[in-house]
Amino acid sequence: MSRRLLCLYLSDLPQEPTEQNRVKQRLIQWCNRYSPIVADDDAGGIVLDITGCAHLFGGEEALLNDIQTRIRAAGQRVRGAIADTLGAAWALARYSKQVIVIGSELPQALNPLPVEGLRLPEDVTRALRRVGLTSIGAFHKIGRQALVTRFGASTLLRLDQAFGQIEEAVTPYRQPAPYSIRRALPEPIAYTGAVEHVVAELVTELCLRLRKDHTGARRLNLECYRVDGAVSTCGVSTSKPVRSVKHLMRLFSEKIETIDAGFGIETLILSVLNFDRFDPAQLTLTHFDPDRNDNIEAFDELIDRIGMRLGFEHVSRLRIQQSFLPELALQFESVMAPVTPNAIWPEYRLRPVYWVDPPMRIEVATIHPAGSPVQFRMGRDARRIVKSEGPERLTPEWWRLESRVWQVRDYYRIEDDRGCRFWIFQEFYAAATLARRWFLRGHLP
Amino acid sequence: MLIAPASSKHVLADLREKIDTLEGAPRRFGRTISICDVVDAVLPGRGLPLGCIHEIKGNPANVIAFAGLLSTRIPRHGSVLFIEPNRTLFPLGLLPYGVDLTRWIHVRARKPKDLVWTVLEGLRCPQVTAVLAVIAKADLTFSRRLQLAAESSGATGFLFGNMASAITRWQVSPVSNFGWSLELLYCRGGRPGSWHVGWRNGQLIELSRAMQRELAAETALAG
Numbered sequence: 072m073s074r075r076l077l078c079l080y081l082s083d084l085p086q087e088p089t090e091q092n093r094v095k096q097r098l099i100q101w102c103n104r105y106s107p108i109v110a111d112d113d114a115g116g117i118v119l120d121i122t123g124c125a126h127l128f129g130g131e132e133a134l135l136n137d138i139q140t141r142i143r144a145a146g147q148r149v150r151g152a153i154a155d156t157l158g159a160a161w162a163l164a165r166y167s168k169q170v171i172v173i174g175s176e177l178p179q180a181l182n183p184l185p186v187e188g189l190r191l192p193e194d195v196t197r198a199l200r201r202v203g204l205t206s207i208g209a210f211h212k213i214g215r216q217a218l219v220t221r222f223g224a225s226t227l228l229r230l231d232q233a234f235g236q237i238e239e240a241v242t243p244y245r246q247p248a249p250y251s252i253r254r255a256l257p258e259p260i261a262y263t264g265a266v267e268h269v270v271a272e273l274v275t276e277l278c279l280r281l282r283k284d285h286t287g288a289r290r291l292n293l294e295c296y297r298v299d300g301a302v303s304t305c306g307v308s309t310s311k312p313v314r315s316v317k318h319l320m321r322l323f324s325e326k327i328e329t330i331d332a333g334f335g336i337e338t339l340i341l342s343v344l345n346f347d348r349f350d351p352a353q354l355t356l357t358h359f360d361p362d363r364n365d366n367i368e369a370f371d372e373l374i375d376r377i378g379m380r381l382g383f384e385h386v387s388r389l390r391i392q393q394s395f396l397p398e399l400a401l402q403f404e405s406v407m408a409p410v411t412p413n414a415i416w417p418e419y420r421l422r423p424v425y426w427v428d429p430p431m432r433i434e435v436a437t438i439h440p441a442g443s444p445v446q447f448r449m450g451r452d453a454r455r456i457v458k459s460e461g462p463e464r465l466t467p468e469w470w471r472l473e474s475r476v477w478q479v480r481d482y483y484r485i486e487d488d489r490g491c492r493f494w495i496f497q498e499f500y501a502a503a504t505l506a507r508r509w510f511l512r513g514h515l516p
Numbered sequence: 517m518l519i520a521p522a523s524s525k526h527v528l529a530d531l532r533e534k535i536d537t538l539e540g541a542p543r544r545f546g547r548t549i550s551i552c553d554v555v556d557a558v559l560p561g562r563g564l565p566l567g568c569i570h571e572i573k574g575n576p577a578n579v580i581a582f583a584g585l586l587s588t589r590i591p592r593h594g595s596v597l598f599i600e601p602n603r604t605l606f607p608l609g610l611l612p613y614g615v616d617l618t619r620w621i622h623v624r625a626r627k628p629k630d631l632v633w634t635v636l637e638g639l640r641c642p643q644v645t646a647v648l649a650v651i652a653k654a655d656l657t658f659s660r661r662l663q664l665a666a667e668s669s670g671a672t673g674f675l676f677g678n679m680a681s682a683i684t685r686w687q688v689s690p691v692s693n694f695g696w697s698l699e700l701l702y703c704r705g706g707r708p709g710s711w712h713v714g715w716r717n718g719q720l721i722e723l724s725r726a727m728q729r730e731l732a733a734e735t736a737l738a739g
């Protein structure tokens with residue numbers, strides 16, 4: 072199937088750059104309702120790759136009419152054209168009366184157009200005009216070799232692109248989603264229940280496709296195109312690949328309420344932004360549905376819902392790392408990260424359960440000749456130490472730069488006269504002149 | 517018809533059973549875990565009931581360790597949620613109590629509203645073995661909701677704070693020589709009690725007075 076490109080020329084964009092950019096970005100995002108591939112052509116226009124999209128709107132002409140009517144209704148002047156190549160659509164939108172040119176009509180439509188339609192730098196266009204090459208058709212009379220030597224290779228490239236001899240890629244302003252499902256509604260809807268119903272249909276269709284491909288969604292986005300031209304979006308993330316309708320719907324139902332439907336939503340697009348491989352599980356006698364293993368899934372769903380509400384950075388697995396430094400030995404790792412194996416922790420190295428972070432400064436008045444403290448003070452609270460174990464000397468690992476802030480720490484496990492157990496340390500700095508400082512690091516059970 | 521004279525003990529036991537049936541207690545106390553022989557003896561189900569809410573107060577380190585070791589005894593495959601407003605848990609300290617950290621999920625919920633929501637959702641999930649949470653306070657209505665959530669899924673909640681209603685209420689405080697003073701302040705259908713226990717060789721055992729004296733003497737000599 073040959074490609075179809077639609078070019079929109081917006082003739083009265085605001086002059087002020089930031090304002091112009093804002094208007095254009097909004098239009099580009101809105102144009103996504105017609106095609107997943109939409110790009111800014113950097114010359115006051117928008118390009119849509121509508122290959123295979125036109126039939127959804129009743130053909131090319133109907134699509135062009137629809138898009139132009141809507142943009143004009145929003146108070147923006149626009150001229151659009153559809154052709155088989157980007158170059159041709161670009162030129163037609165700006166310089167031709169004929170707006171839909173398909174197949175063999177292309178040379179005929181393109182030849183009479185002015186040379187400015189070739190998207191060449193201004194100085195090249197001026198030079199071409201000076202030698203009398205005012206229309207695109209005029210180039211056919213000159214040899215290709217001569218064109219290259221006089222006006223550079225880019226002139227030839229633009230010419231070939233316009234006529235379709237060289238394929239030209241459209242770089243979308245955002246990557247088209249690997250899975251995307253669109254639903255245009257006959258009547259705009261605003262009621263949350265109705266939106267949820269449509270989303271459920273989209274999710275069901277999506278899950279079927281995901282299952283066929285042995286994949287599961289990790290990040291989804293729902294775009295709601297409103298009648299007033301605005302786009303409301305909401306996103307959902309999961310900690311593991313998911314393709315269960317029930318699971319996704321529970322995540323979406325919490326988000327759908329936040330969507331501002333305005334005067335009604337007329338088109339919804341559900342896209343998967345990230346996905347992962349998800350092979351169907353072995354069927355067991357108790358679980359007939361390969362996509363739903365209730366036991367595991369109920370938990371994944373819970374984690375996703377907690378993550379969506381609190382942020383996934385606050386929902387973590389506990390991972391033991393290969394390090395003796397307490398700050399590094401244990402990592403709180405987000406559930407979104409892939410699972411990595413745990414290191415083995417030598418249990419004879421007793422560690423606190425309750426962590427004091429940052430370490431609390433304590434005053435140690437008396438020190439045993441062996442080096443262990445005899446009495447310490449936390450603020451006004453003085454504690455007499457009955458028992459102490461240590462020191463356990465930990466030095467920063469030389470290969471880790473970030474941990475080399477301090478030099479050496481001597482850790483002690485101590486028990487005071489009330490039975491409370493603490494994990495304290497004394498810090499030594501390289502400069503011997505500094506007083507040694509004591510800190511409370513944690514509480515032992 | 518002649519009715520055999522029943523001893524007062526029997527009458528009491530019968531009455532208790534009747535009340536339990538009315539309260540729906542047998543189901544609740546159906547599954548229990550053992551804490552330690554002497555403690556189990558006073559608990560109505562000969563152990564700590566699962567699928568309900570327990571309140572644990574006291575020194576934070578001891579509270580976490582006690583709840584952590586109880587969570588390892590629950591014979592159900594599933595995850596353990598630890599929910600707190602600020603990151604104070606240092607899980608490496610739990611390893612000596614046999615805790616499998618790969619089954620733990622730590623959730624940090626800064627807003628109290630989010631925290632209670634997470635606890636409630638966690639307790640409702642059938643794949644959650646236990647929920648350990650630092651809740652400052654829960655009123656009667658919310659405590660009841662937590663209890664119902666736990667009953668519906670079978671998950672057990674160990675909540676560190678003041679609960680208006682709980683099946684058992686514990687206070688753990690440290691005593692010398694790595695011992696704990698374990699106080700059962702309240703127990704539905706049981707009597708309160710207090711014990712000196714210690715974690716020795718992978719078991720929670722009662723430290724008898726004699727043993728304590730011995731240990732104290734040892735320390736005195738060593739000191």
